[in-house]
Amino acid sequence: MAEINTQKLDSYLRLIEISRDLASTLDLDELLDRIVKAAADFSDAEAASILLYDNTARQLYFQVATNIDEPTRRGLVVPLEGSIAGWIVTNRKPLRIDDVNKDSRHFGDIAQSTGFSIKSILGIPLITKNKVVGVLETLNKKNGEFTPEDENLLSVLGAQAAVAIENARLFQQSDLISEFVHELRTPLASLSTATYLLLRPEISREQHEQIVSSIHSETLRLNTLTSSFLDLARLESGRVQFRKSTFDIMDLLYECKDVMASKAEEDNIQIRVIDPEGGSPLEADRDKIKQVILNLLSNALKYNRRDGSVILKITSEKEKMIISVQDTGLGIPKDALGQIFDKFYRVKENESTATGTGLGLAICKKIIQGHGGVIEIKSKPGIGTNILISLPLQSKFIQN
Ligand SMILES: Nc1ncnc2c1ncn2[C@@H]1O[C@H](COP(=O)(O)OP(=O)(O)O)[C@@H](O)[C@H]1O
Ligand SMILES: [Mg+2]
Structure with a gap:
């Protein structure tokens, strides 16, 4: 009879618990925070970080790390070429490196500016529905080097994390969109009334001018509303580069x-x-x-x-x-x-x-x-x- 590896079983049980926890979080910031903490914990690493990938802009944005809490780094672009995370996105494969300083793909800027020096990295792509949503990296194994077993565990965690991130993003968008649609109702109703009135034969020339002018200001307001809304949506999704x-x-x-x-x-x-x-x-x-x-x-x-x-x-x-x-x-x-x-x-x-x-x-x-x-x-x-x-x-x- 095969001996049960209790340590392994323990890890899997904890993974199940964490997956549940992740699935119940719809706040994106909170979720990313939980993922990096769990990842560092699981891989027995000094730190962990997440970069999100924007498919349309084809860019990677640094999001959170367990060892950095300054919000200024959020949204920083990490190049696809010449970075480990970029390699992971492009190849859709995990990567284990024992000494990043000997690896030409290492992009040192974020680490350098924090004074945190990186030696070993284990990184995995976050993939859901065949789409890369980001990269999860754990940094500096506390004892020894990252193992294939660490890679397996992190990949399981990553698969759950990717789904949770996608859900939180969709939720965030639908929340914002439903509020936006609600805001559109009032100006649209007044535009509809105004155009109806314009068609009435009994209105005077003066009234006609008043109505046209109110239509004009209402459309200007709709224009501002739309561009402000887009500004805010971009800022909220963390995709704005400063x-x-x-x-x-x-x-x-x-x-x-x-x-x-x-x-x-x-x-x-x-x-x-x-x-x-x-x-x-x-x-x-x-x-x-x-x-x-x-x-x-x-x-x-x-x-x-x-x-x-x-x-x-x-x-x-x-x-x-x-x-x-x-x-x-x-x-x-x-x-x-x-x-x-x-x-x-x-x-x-x-x-x-x-x-x-x-x-x-x-x-x-x-x-x-x-x-x-x-x-x-x-x-x-x-x-x-x-x-x-x-x-x-x-x-x-x-x-x-
Ligand atoms: N300087 C101010 N003095 C008084 N009220 C203000 C001032 N700035 C903002 N407000 C109030 O806060 C609300 C929100 O401001 P804002 O987000 O800029 O929206 P908006 O100006 O489009 O209404 C405004 O509607 C207004 O009621
Ligand atoms: Mg204002």
Whole structure:
């Protein structure tokens, strides 16, 4: 009778338990976290990481690792050529390497920037429905070298992980899409009413013009809604690549002020940019930070009062920069502050003041988080709102 290998049996029992756990997680971030932890544990490795593969863009994006918790690395592109993960995707095969430093496929950037030195790697492709969704890697076997048995176990875990990732992604998309469709109903209903009215013989020329103008503004709003929605969907899927450069934040603030100048004039609102002492270089994705400032400035104008003001201010601290956007507007009721960064959320009291989509702040938050920063809001109804962004002076994400 064959002897039962109890250690092996133990591993398989634990695998079953983990698979169950993975299948019940629909939150993608949480899921990836659990997968890397289980993988490191199973292979008796110092660390583990996951890269997700985008089939359309044919690119690999670094996602999570047990030894790195900085969000700035999320979404970093790892080249398909010249990386171990790339080899695994292209060949759809596991790979075991005892010393990566002797392997030309090793892509050292992510590891180097964290100070974590990699010696051995066991990597497997995450495949479901014949599609590669990513790569799971375990790094540095604690004792000795990775074995074929480690490879087998990790492959079983990987197969479960791939299905769970695909499910979480589909769930995320369907959730977002159903909210989007819901948001489309109101503008579509008003467009339908408007066109119906246009066809009525009894409406006057003046009414006709009014209706056409409302159709025009409603379609503009639908346009904004669609592009904001796509922006957010891309950010949420972790497929946005941040492009790092060093720039002067003051130049950027003045640029944003110029963009919004005519809008500010309409309500006689003054925009002031307050210079800090000395220069203010920031290392970040300039276009994305500009998108954030324009969003906040647009809110500060939209929800302001006539003859009000907006102040854009920078304060530099030791290793971070605080950007503040302060207005003299309507403010936000206390009980609404907790939901203000939720997608599609708009404050009831302010809704009639200005048109909007409720996506602006959700996008801002995603971008700031992607830089390893924090966005906060302080507000007093009737007095004004202050948005504070805190960003590390040097974003640590890597450029290929
Ligand atoms: N500066 C501000 N002053 C007052 N209310 C604000 C301000 N910024 C945002 N809000 C409130 O937060 C909601 C969400 O903002 P946002 O996500 O930018 O969506 P939108 O501006 O498209 O409505 C707005 O609808 C508004 O009610
Ligand atoms: Mg807005």
